[in-house]
Amino acid sequence: PFEKLKDGLFSAPSSRESKDITGFNVNENDSTVSITVVGASGDLAKKKIFPALFALYYEGCLPEHFTIYGYARSKMTDAELRDTVSKTLTCRIDKRENCGEKMEQFLQRCFYHSGQYDSQEDFVKLDKKLKEHEGGRVPHRLFYLSIPPNIFIDAVRCASLSASSGNGWTRVIVEKPFGRDSESSAALTKALKQYLEEDQIFRIDHYLGKELVENLSVLRFSNLIFEPLWSRQYIRNVQLIFSEDFGTEGRGGYFDNYGIIRDIMQNHLLQILALFAMETPVSLDAEDIRNEKVKVLRSMRPLQLENVVTGQYKSHVRGGITYPAYTDDKTVPKDSLTPTFAAAALFIDNARWDGVPFLMKAGKALHNKRAEIRVQFRHVPGNLYNRNIGTDLDQATNELVIRVQPDEAILLKINNKVPGLGMRLDRSNLNLHYAARYSKEIPDAYERLLLDAIEGERRLFIRSDELDAAWALFTPLLKEIEEKKIIPEYYPYGSRGPVGAHYLAARYKVRWG
Ligand code: NDP
Numbered sequence: 001p002f003e004k005l006k007d008g009l010f011s012a013p014s015s016r017e018s019k020d021i022t023g024f025n026v027n028e029n030d031s032t033v034s035i036t037v038v039g040a041s042g043d044l045a046k047k048k049i050f051p052a053l054f055a056l057y058y059e060g061c062l063p064e065h066f067t068i069y070g071y072a073r074s075k076m077t078d079a080e081l082r083d084t085v086s087k088t089l090t091c092r093i094d095k096r097e098n099c100g101e102k103m104e105q106f107l108q109r110c111f112y113h114s115g116q117y118d119s120q121e122d123f124v125k126l127d128k129k130l131k132e133h134e135g136g137r138v139p140h141r142l143f144y145l146s147i148p149p150n151i152f153i154d155a156v157r158c159a160s161l162s163a164s165s166g167n168g169w170t171r172v173i174v175e176k177p178f179g180r181d182s183e184s185s186a187a188l189t190k191a192l193k194q195y196l197e198e199d200q201i202f203r204i205d206h207y208l209g210k211e212l213v214e215n216l217s218v219l220r221f222s223n224l225i226f227e228p229l230w231s232r233q234y235i236r237n238v239q240l241i242f243s244e245d246f247g248t249e250g251r252g253g254y255f256d257n258y259g260i261i262r263d264i265m266q267n268h269l270l271q272i273l274a275l276f277a278m279e280t281p282v283s284l285d286a287e288d289i290r291n292e293k294v295k296v297l298r299s300m301r302p303l304q305l306e307n308v309v310t311g312q313y314k315s316h317v318r319g320g321i322t323y324p325a326y327t328d329d330k331t332v333p334k335d336s337l338t339p340t341f342a343a344a345a346l347f348i349d350n351a352r353w354d355g356v357p358f359l360m361k362a363g364k365a366l367h368n369k370r371a372e373i374r375v376q377f378r379h380v381p382g383n384l385y386n387r388n389i390g391t392d393l394d395q396a397t398n399e400l401v402i403r404v405q406p407d408e409a410i411l412l413k414i415n416n417k418v419p420g421l422g423m424r425l426d427r428s429n430l431n432l433h434y435a436a437r438y439s440k441e442i443p444d445a446y447e448r449l450l451l452d453a454i455e456g457e458r459r460l461f462i463r464s465d466e467l468d469a470a471w472a473l474f475t476p477l478l479k480e481i482e483e484k485k486i487i488p489e490y491y492p493y494g495s496r497g498p499v500g501a502h503y504l505a506a507r508y509k510v511r512w513g
């Protein structure tokens, strides 16, 4: 059953496994969930939110009674919304039966309401329509703010004052960016808290919903072989790598105000780092996990400019095709110094991680697309086989690679003997390749996060003190980069990025994996 929270809100129990097949164990006839996608005409809504909601519906994870409303300023009828949405829904389960039928049923539960984001009157009209669908059941309401950040507060004010649930819960999913530095983030939190309790705010970092990021704690805390090695005693360095093989195409206007450090490092990579490095939480409860993550963030040194390299992609011609420079984007100023690439060395000053470099690298328009965690272990003391392996010590150490995407996998590099009568050593991978091991497709991160928000599970969402701690690490650096107008190192579109990243890693005796 739902737990009653102190502020009158309701929260589902945290373990999805304890629920029935629908993942929703209230007396379903008594309640209903209304999901309003605010900014439904936008890119994210089409690309991620509606497809994720459909996948949840298809998998039987949505409650029996639910309604989805699209809300935006654009004029659209219900039929037009359904038509637009239908183009983006994929039968990723298309090998199964009834996908088309299910899609039609899902679309019949989708409606549209056109309104301004700052008009309480328009939200009152939305409220009236929601009530008609809720049919007297206990109404639970989820608002997904899929809009630019400058209108978050208006939308929250109007939704909370004019369209929040009376006797059910009201929750709001907020998309990043949560500000652009400590001050603006604190101001956003303060403004949100005028209308919402912290328990009602679900700050999304979709990397936390990725399968291999979720698996990180399972790997650490349920395998005897990893946790005892998880410290400065055995780990030489940790690398957190994000790269995309395309530029800021279409999002230059947004990106230029943020840059790669805010777009990827301060949130996605830092969140992974916190999960990777935290102490064992008291339980799997959201607050216990988030308490440990905050401790990691608060034990870290704020980033120093000398430990950071920035880059920006420039135009490159390959195979007769001209790939554009970042500043060729019409929405980006020609003289923009915004980094599209950054590498940084970070340190956690606590007993477990003292002196271990955590190296982050994130970039757009690079030679490949990947997100990975690489853990390089120390050398075997007095290794008997060193001479057989050769002089390159890097080649001889164990490495654990957690490939978040694409082609999800966990690889453990070990040394082994080449079969035969001689004694030659080789390096091989113990390989958990998800596609080979599991036939079921991996759900999109947004599916997991939306379901968690519906169920009131906060583990994968960012608490305000985590956010403050994250900004405290990056704000002084970001200000210095901007004040000093640091010129990024230019790298060709489709390359491996600036060579400075290699010098930075070499300073800490690290070679990027
Ligand atoms: P869009 O720019 O597509 O905006 C969404 C909708 O908001 C638009 O369709 C428009 O609807 C309305 N809107 C846009 N600009 C304004 C404005 N200046 N004033 C008022 N309304 C406006 O955003 P996305 O869908 O790309 O992203 C939504 C949110 O998600 C943003 O906060 C973004 O940072 C975040 N995000 C997006 C990702 C992506 O891949 N797109 C990835 C991660 C986060 P209408 O005109 O009909 O009202």
Ligand code: BG6
Residues within 6 Å of the ligand: 206, 244, 263, 371
């Ligand atoms: C978003 C960033 O948060 O994550 C984008 O704003 C980036 O710039 C995207 O492209 C990457 O997400 P994914 O899931 O495609 O790796």
